[in-house]
Amino acid sequence: MIYIIYDLHVHTGYTKDVKGNYSIEDYYRSAIKAGIRGICVTNHFEYHPERGLVPGNTIMPEQIDTLIKEFDKARESIGSNIYLGLEVTFSRRYLRDIRKVLEDYEHMFDFIIGSIHYVKSYEITESYPPLSFFRKYSEEEVYKMYFREVEEAIESQLFDVIGHPDVIRKHAVKYYGHELEPSMYIKIAERSIEMLKEYNAGIEINTSGFRHGINSFYPRDIYLETCWKYGIKYITYGSDAHNPQHVGYMWREATKKLKDLGYRVVYYYVGRKPRELLL
Ligand SMILES: [Zn+2]
């Protein structure tokens, strides 16, 4: 069987969470070694909910041309199996700025992930848990506030897919010592799935939860099942690689999960247009 999946969530640099100094070519070689076809480079583009652009947390708009040059050079040596995108942090206050940058580079990017990294200016995806946030709100409130952000991100229509759709679990599951009770979870999360349908938007199945020690994909199974029920079509695979070793992480498990649910295709994006890949 020929496996043709792409890893559409790969960080290669520009922010401090990417430690090593690897080239796009290094990441691509890792993809081939992992048995997948290629990658989409999706570095962080982020406006902090209060402080805006913070060097180290985001590629700066003036660095985008450098990224594009770097990408073009990699493409010359690799060919067409690499794509260029961004992982954009959803930030209500800076939506206009985000829109402007995405428009300015409209023809440069293949794929845009929209991700929730903050709730009420608490960073929920940092390596350490946002304890003051968890102490202040109940478990239910935490999930509600998180999914409210997801809903708004979908509503903005700026993104092709929502990245790691329930990443609030990264710390919540460990902090509370359990997953949110399934019927409560889906009661809170279901509106976001309805909205994916309404706006014809997609999600990624992100395997980094297994690296974060919660032993699960983002989103969890019940979310994926509900997506299938609602007929959510656009699903991409992403390892959320922060070094070449992560590329293609658990892609076989991710595709098996989707197949078991009934999915027969996943998607990759070229020039912001979805293209099918048979599972
Ligand atoms: Zn992210």
Ligand SMILES: [Zn+2]
């Ligand atoms: Zn990421």
